[in-house]
Amino acid sequence: MHPWADVLLAEPAVDTGLMAPAGQLWSTTTDLARFAAFLIDGDDRVLHPDTVAQMRDPTSPPEATDWHIGYGLGMQLLRRDGRLLAGHTGSMPGFVATVWVSPDDALGAVVMANVTAGLSAGALAADLLQTVAEREPRIPAPWRPLPSIDPQLLDLAGPWYRGPAPYVLRPQGDGFMELAAMSGGNGTRLRPTGDGDWEGLNGYFAGERLRVHRDADGTVSHLDLGTFVFTRQPYDPTTPVPGGVDPAGWQAGSTLDQGGVGDDGGRPGVDG
Structure with missing residues (x-):
């Protein structure tokens, strides 16, 4: 469209040859x-x-200060007003397009617009x-019961404690x-690795292994997630809690007011 008159000029369809994968994909709004x-x-x-969620993880170095634009694996990333948007912008002579998604909002x-320049399709889609x-x-989403579940997963389900901090483990x-x-605190989604262990997929525990420790009779005694020990009761004295557990056990009233660098029931000296 002419910028100062109500007349149109047809843009030719450009064949970009070897650069076709970078923009020569013609589609519809429905698709x-x-x-x-x-x-x-x-x-x-x-x-x-x-796997799609991992594609939204930033892979290019972020800005030194709070970043707002980045790249995942094949996806552009945009941070706007507390939301992480993922997708991609695109343009060819005579055409612009953008797809943004906000997974947290579903x-x-x-x-899509028939222009060469002058319209920010990316900003409009984000708006x-x-x-x-x-x-x-x-x-x-409506609640639906699971069709089946591995009985061993039920042994792991329910409350766990890292020191005094309560967590809950839920099978999906x-x-x-x-x-x-x-x-x-920090949580994560876990996938089975096929050898009895689990791997954290996101957040602080991304890439960490969760190992299930059992007693001689097969009962689950504790979980070890990247050296963080999770027990069925706070500070279980029978499990290898980092730093050990005071043999006097729980007491009414505090007699100690001591702090230790890095001693939070997790990795000593690492995340204190």
Whole structure:
């Protein structure tokens, strides 16, 4: 469209040759909306949801200060008003497009326009996501019981303690588990490794191994997640809590007011 008159000029379809993978993919808003849904939920026929989530992890070095633009694995990342958006912008002569998704809000936005320049499709798509997220609250998914579950997972389910801090371990329908802090702290989603261990997929414990320790009779005694020991009761004296457990046990009233650098029931001297 002419900038100062109501007349049009057709843009030719450009064949970019070897650069075609960088932008010569022609699509529709409907198909891009389906692609946005895939970027949120994944699809086991293509990529597991956790693999798609890993694609949203920043892989390029962030800015020294708080970053707002970055790259994951094949995805552009945008931080805006506390939300992490993932997707990509795109343009060819005569056309611009953007797909942004906000997985935490289960929302996606698609913007396409017949212009070469002068319209920020990326900003418009981000604005649409923010407007819908703020004015259309997310409807929770209906509860459904799991069709089946491994009995050994039920042995792991329920409350665990790292020192005095309560956590809960919940089996998921896809065979994974979710470790969540009940009073503030670090949690993670866990996938089975096939050898009896589990691997943290996100957050502080990403890449860490969770090992299940059992007594001679097969009863689970404690969990070890990257040297963090989780027990069924706070400071279980029968388990190898880092630093040990006071043999006097729990007492009514405090007789000690001592602090130790790095002594929080976790990795001594590392995260104190």
